[in-house]
Amino acid sequence: MTDAYIYDALRTPRGKGRKDGALHELTSVRLSALTLNALKERNNLDGHAVEDVIWGNVTQVTEQGGCLARSAVLASDLDESIPGLAINRFCASGMEAVNLAANQVRGGAGEAYIAGGVEMMGRVPMGSDGAAIAVDPTLAMEKYFVPQGISADIIATEYGFTRDEADALAVESQRRAKAAWDDGRFAKSVITVRDQNGLPILDRDEYMRPETDMQSLGALKASFKDMGEVMPGFDKVAMLKYPHLERINHIHHAGNSSGIVDGAAAVLIGSKEFGEKNGLKPRARIRATAKIGTDPTIMLTGPVPVTQKILADNGMAISDIDLFEVNEAFASVVLRFMQAFDVDSNRVNVNGGAIAMGHPLGATGAMIIGALLDEMERADKETGLATLCIASGMGAATILERV
Numbered sequence: 001m002t003d004a005y006i007y008d009a010l011r012t013p014r015g016k017g018r019k020d021g022a023l024h025e026l027t028s029v030r031l032s033a034l035t036l037n038a039l040k041e042r043n044n045l046d047g048h049a050v051e052d053v054i055w056g057n058v059t060q061v062t063e064q065g066g067c068l069a070r071s072a073v074l075a076s077d078l079d080e081s082i083p084g085l086a087i088n089r090f091c092a093s094g095m096e097a098v099n100l101a102a103n104q105v106r107g108g109a110g111e112a113y114i115a116g117g118v119e120m121m122g123r124v125p126m127g128s129d130g131a132a133i134a135v136d137p138t139l140a141m142e143k144y145f146v147p148q149g150i151s152a153d154i155i156a157t158e159y160g161f162t163r164d165e166a167d168a169l170a171v172e173s174q175r176r177a178k179a180a181w182d183d184g185r186f187a188k189s190v191i192t193v194r195d196q197n198g199l200p201i202l203d204r205d206e207y208m209r210p211e212t213d214m215q216s217l218g219a220l221k222a223s224f225k226d227m228g229e230v231m232p233g234f235d236k237v238a239m240l241k242y243p244h245l246e247r248i249n250h251i252h253h254a255g256n257s258s259g260i261v262d263g264a265a266a267v268l269i270g271s272k273e274f275g276e277k278n279g280l281k282p283r284a285r286i287r288a289t290a291k292i293g294t295d296p297t298i299m300l301t302g303p304v305p306v307t308q309k310i311l312a313d314n315g316m317a318i319s320d321i322d323l324f325e326v327n328e329a330f331a332s333v334v335l336r337f338m339q340a341f342d343v344d345s346n347r348v349n350v351n352g353g354a355i356a357m358g359h360p361l362g363a364t365g366a367m368i369i370g371a372l373l374d375e376m377e378r379a380d381k382e383t384g385l386a387t388l389c390i391a392s393g394m395g396a397a398t399i400l401e402r403v
Helices: 028-045 067-073 093-106 148-159 163-182 212-220 223-229 236-239 273-276 302-311 331-341 361-378
Strands: 007-011 052-056 085-086 111-121 200-202 262-268 284-293 323-326 383-390 392-401
Touching: 007 028, 007 273, 007 361, 028 067, 028 111, 028 262, 028 273, 052 067, 052 093, 052 361, 085 093, 085 212, 085 273, 085 361, 093 111, 093 284, 093 361, 093 392, 111 361, 148 223, 148 236, 148 331, 163 212, 163 331, 223 236, 262 361, 302 331, 302 383, 323 331, 323 361, 361 383, 361 392
Parallel strands: 052 085, 052 111, 323 383
Antiparallel strands: 007 262, 007 284, 111 262, 284 392, 383 392
């Protein structure tokens, strides 16, 4: 089997996902094209340089509908002979794009791919696609569907995490993100988004709130308490599934949950021969990939079993991993991961995460792979693991090994 290597990884800054956000004027296709152009220019990709562009996006309606990947290729400077594949594995779409591309290379189906994703959450609202798991009563009722925020609170209740613990993780995410930006740790990967006249629109993550402290978070109301306890009463649905829980402890709010943002990311993946032909030096080998299905009600515990799976499948132990990127969809997701594996917090999300910088659904998986690779190089570490929880109960993971 052919080894698959990462040759480059870049992303846009994350813009606030609302009408006054810096990136709001751009469509998903336009932001994707700008990202593809940056990758093309940095790596001198001419002609049919890659086999395919595999692009994740979650809410695949209106301007994010159709095969957005192909639209992005046509809107970019890439050769029109390169096709495009749009995929959706909810929050792990960007990671799944990378993993799929890597496994295509490993299987001999082409020498190189561009993989990544996009989400313009301020233009195409989350949930506007009317996903069956949430709106089809024959499925939702049978599987005890609850919204993700309720699921995050179930994790906190089931595994004993307090609001103070969740808020402390959020404050630390903000601190680490600011420190990373101030130290220039994202300089290699974050491109400046410019308008049609070449003027800069955004060159830094816009969502960050570095002034956040425990006192300011303590003043926030729990976001999911009313929908859990009043109408439509999702707590009762959850307790039908988990009758051992006397009540749901609602600890999550806007300050310890991931931010709604706009953004895109791209990763260049290829074989050793591809790099040699194009004068490119590999940065890391994609050692392993994995995905798994999990309980659809608690929903967000996927990083634990998928990490267990990827380690077991590859004869590895958690101690073999130097650094971790665990998407901060909600604070309890990361707390549960660290609890399950007894992992030191100083090895997890070293430069902050989605609580501080935001979670552009279709792009985040590719973003955290890039962030992991950058930190492995900066800190001179050999092996890293990136993982995400996924809506409706799934998990995905990727292990990188520096070359």
